[in-house]
Amino acid sequence: MPKGSTKRRPETITRLLDAALLVFAEAGLRGATIAQVCERAGYTRGAFYSNFDSLEELFFALFDRHADQQLDRLRESLEAGGFEALLAVDEAEVTWYLVSTEFTLHAIRDPAAARRLAEHDARLRATLTGILAGHLARLGRTATVDLDELARLVVALREGSLAQSLVEPDRLPPGHLEQTYLPILLAALSQ
Amino acid sequence: MPKGSTKRRPETITRLLDAALLVFAEAGLRGATIAQVCERAGYTRGAFYSNFDSLEELFFALFDRHADQQLDRLRESLEAGGFEALLAVDEAEVTWYLVSTEFTLHAIRDPAAARRLAEHDARLRATLTGILAGHLARLGRTATVDLDELARLVVALREGSLAQSLVEPDRLPPGHLEQTYLPILLAALSQ
Numbered sequence A, B: 001m002p003k004g005s006t007k008r009r010p011e012t013i014t015r016l017l018d019a020a021l022l023v024f025a026e027a028g029l030r031g032a033t034i035a036q037v038c039e040r041a042g043y044t045r046g047a048f049y050s051n052f053d054s055l056e057e058l059f060f061a062l063f064d065r066h067a068d069q070q071l072d073r074l075r076e077s078l079e080a081g082g083f084e085a086l087l088a089v090d091e092a093e094v095t096w097y098l099v100s101t102e103f104t105l106h107a108i109r110d111p112a113a114a115r116r117l118a119e120h121d122a123r124l125r126a127t128l129t130g131i132l133a134g135h136l137a138r139l140g141r142t143a144t145v146d147l148d149e150l151a152r153l154v155v156a157l158r159e160g161s162l163a164q165s166l167v168e169p170d171r172l173p174p175g176h177l178e179q180t181y182l183p184i185l186l187a188a189l190s191q
Helices: A009-031 A034-041 A045-049 A055-079 A091-109 A111-138 A147-167 A176-188 B009-031 B034-041 B045-049 B055-079 B091-109 B111-138 B147-167 B176-188
Strands: none
Touching: A009 A034, A009 A045, A009 A055, A009 A091, A034 A045, A034 A055, A055 A091, A055 A111, A091 A111, A091 A147, A091 B091, A091 B147, A111 A147, A111 A176, A111 B147, A147 A176, A147 B091, A147 B111, A147 B147, A147 B176, A176 B147, A176 B176, B009 B034, B009 B045, B009 B055, B009 B091, B034 B045, B034 B055, B055 B091, B055 B111, B091 B111, B091 B147, B111 B147, B111 B176, B147 B176
């Protein structure tokens, strides 16, 4: 989590996050440096360290910002009746997919990073379970399986589908598998 | 595909593939060199070039070998009644997950690599559709959706689940989501 806050911090943090995403995507997580992020954001290292302790902390701030945005969009989309939000995959989403998947590979090799990633994943699923429960309730249904496990299943399907779509977007448009099969899956796992 | 064959080639190829998997995993795909693979396998560069044109060709030979092994195991497991094969995730499987996911990230950035990856993925799915159709037939059912799309869904669920399991194997044992939910999904998508 970013350190405390002052009046100008939200904008500083936003600019550092935007810069970091681009630097991570271009240089790779291992190649990225705090100096590169500061240069891209137009800040000194002091501005960085008054907001973050490390590049990993910045990565997780990006993770949480992206998760919040995507989950908000999914909630609105489901309230409007469907999974359309999953079809909108823009360049920023592709960039985030590349950066976050690279971090997952790092976490599989590094137990400390894995623990932090698992914590943030759990927080994401806590929100997602609420969204899924709300969606089922609007359909007059309740899940017949553990909601956290259902959220894991939805995340797995989304990420596995996105991997295939980003390799061949012309043959498998992003969001197609999820939009087609998530309603069927949710119906089969609720009553 | 590996070039032609002579009497001693199968063993040479096997040793080059085994060496390449370790080098790819340790050095990363970008860091790996033909010299490292040859040294690890105990061969000269001549032995490499009489079998492969490039490291990418070696990667795809590994891809096909791994896919064949996994699909054979899945077929046998389903003929014996269930998805138990998906539970057996050993160190070699984790190594392959890391290497193949790194290649996927490369392919998303490189259209030529994406085309080759999509070809090999399509070949994998052609076998998988046969296995799934056979499984459904033994249950007296037929798929109500396109089999290639069903295979994409199974691959997505497997890969997305594996990512979560490898980050936190103690909380989500590898294969758990697939073994639990694939039967329900296949039932919902067949009649």
